[in-house]
Amino acid sequence: MKWDAVVVGAGPAGATVAHELSKRGAKVLILEKKKLPRFKLCGGCLSARIAHLLPEGWEKQVLNKIRGGILGWRGETFIERSADREVAYIVDRANFDRFLTEKALKEGAQLWEETEFMGFSEGKTLEIFTSRGNLKADFLIGADGFYTKVGRQLGYKKKIFFRSVELPAEGDIGDKVVIDIGLVSRGYAWVFPKGNLLNVGIASTGRENLGELIGGYIRNHSLVKPKVMGKPRGWMIPFCTKYEDLQLGRGRVLLVGDAANMVDPLLGEGIYYAVKGAKLLVKALERPADDFARVYRKLVVEDFYEELLFAGKIADLAYRFQRAAFLMGKEHVLERFFHILSGGYSYKRAYITGLPEFLIELLRDLVTKTLKV
Numbered sequence: 001m002k003w004d005a006v007v008v009g010a011g012p013a014g015a016t017v018a019h020e021l022s023k024r025g026a027k028v029l030i031l032e033k034k035k036l037p038r039f040k041l042c043g044g045c046l047s048a049r050i051a052h053l054l055p056e057g058w059e060k061q062v063l064n065k066i067r068g069g070i071l072g073w074r075g076e077t078f079i080e081r082s083a084d085r086e087v088a089y090i091v092d093r094a095n096f097d098r099f100l101t102e103k104a105l106k107e108g109a110q111l112w113e114e115t116e117f118m119g120f121s122e123g124k125t126l127e128i129f130t131s132r133g134n135l136k137a138d139f140l141i142g143a144d145g146f147y148t149k150v151g152r153q154l155g156y157k158k159k160i161f162f163r164s165v166e167l168p169a170e171g172d173i174g175d176k177v178v179i180d181i182g183l184v185s186r187g188y189a190w191v192f193p194k195g196n197l198l199n200v201g202i203a204s205t206g207r208e209n210l211g212e213l214i215g216g217y218i219r220n221h222s223l224v225k226p227k228v229m230g231k232p233r234g235w236m237i238p239f240c241t242k243y244e245d246l247q248l249g250r251g252r253v254l255l256v257g258d259a260a261n262m263v264d265p266l267l268g269e270g271i272y273y274a275v276k277g278a279k280l281l282v283k284a285l286e287r288p289a290d291d292f293a294r295v296y297r298k299l300v301v302e303d304f305y306e307e308l309l310f311a312g313k314i315a316d317l318a319y320r321f322q323r324a325a326f327l328m329g330k331e332h333v334l335e336r337f338f339h340i341l342s343g344g345y346s347y348k349r350a351y352i353t354g355l356p357e358f359l360i361e362l363l364r365d366l367v368t369k370t371l372k373v
């Protein structure tokens with residue numbers, strides 16, 4: 001039997017591609033090396049703008065509704081703002097990903113769990129090698145996350161990424177998320193609610209010992225006082241700051257989600273872009289085209305590439321001058337973020353509007369420091 005598409009990975013990217021293709025009548029097989037529901041290291045924070053992209057019933061997956069944020073400086077001082085609406089949702093990734101995959105299965109997709117994708121060869125049709133035998137397909141979709149085997153066979157390498165660690169903890173921060181800067185060279189620490197518990201993590205592109213740092217962060221946090229419940233676990237978060245970082249595949253082998261680096265370089269938000277990218281990929285396959293990869297790239301560039309680019313520009317400034325970025329939080333920055341998360345504002349507008357304000361804050365901080373010396 002020949003499949004219309006074989007999708008590697010049952011995360012948000014793969015499950016959404018499989019769901020959308022199956023809805024259109026395609027014969028789709030999902031290969032997933034783990035058994036579902038599988039653990040995925042992740043804060044599980046969905047920005048509210050994802051709502052209209054998710055299949056019916058997704059609300060039942062929501063553990064916490066986020067209505068505000070706290071920007072912290074090294075877990076010592078804080079700026080707190082409430083939003084007049086829900087700006088984000090927390091889900092459990094194991095359950096959320098299984099929910100998305102089940103939606104695909106209901107539309108007729110098939111799932112081979114505990115089956116590893118091993119490689120492919122390109123002829124008239126694609127031959128795909130798996131731990132359960134060989135398959136034939138018209139399209140191969142690599143939605144296989146950071147260490148993408150599909151992407152590596154295409155010759156891609158991951159060049160820029162956050163390293164991150166996270167652990168579960170006991171504690172209560174209500175309906176807000178905490179983001180602390182000033183702790184790592186380029187990145188941040190966070191405390192998110194997760195049901196009745198907390199998810200505490202830290203991510204950086206630098207070379208710090210994150211295992212040690214997260215211990216100190218938790219011990220000294222003056223606001224939350226989390227009680228550790230497990231050992232820190234680590235994973236990578238790739239991201240995209242320029243055109244070449246979008247590794248979308250070629251011919252009939254396409255990549256999506258983390259495999260394609262569809263993550264914002266400021267917050268490391270990947271689920272929204274994985275789902276969005278999956279929808280664009282399926283749209284590209286619907287077009288009568290010789291070069292699906294080119295059409296797919298065009299759609300991604302038109303849709304959200306600019307957002308990633310401007311999130312990167314903000315990240316460059318905010319992580320280079322973290323004190324000024326924190327102080328700027330007192331102004332309208334948190335409110336602007338709430339707007340971005342809700343989908344009513346863009347990183348581009350935030351950058352253009354915020355740049356002069358940021359430069360003033362930077363100058364003020366420099367003058368204060370100089371006067372102190």
Ligand SMILES: Cc1cc2nc3c(=O)[nH]c(=O)nc-3n(C[C@H](O)[C@H](O)[C@H](O)COP(=O)(O)OP(=O)(O)OC[C@H]3O[C@@H](n4cnc5c(N)ncnc54)[C@H](O)[C@@H]3O)c2cc1C
Pocket residue numbers: 008009010011012013014031032033034038040041042043044045046115116117118143144145146148149164165166201235236237256257258259263268269270271272274
């Ligand atoms: C610590 C941490 C916190 C994060 N917090 C957030 C957050 O709060 N909000 C947010 O939006 N993003 C967050 N992210 C990023 C987010 O987790 C990813 O962007 C998202 O999971 C990408 O989805 P995906 O479907 O592309 O890949 P994944 O979710 O990684 O799924 C890939 C799937 O492919 C499978 N697979 C891999 N290789 C093979 C193979 N050879 N054969 C078969 N199957 C294979 C894997 O088992 C996995 O199930 C966080 C990431 C980390 C590490």
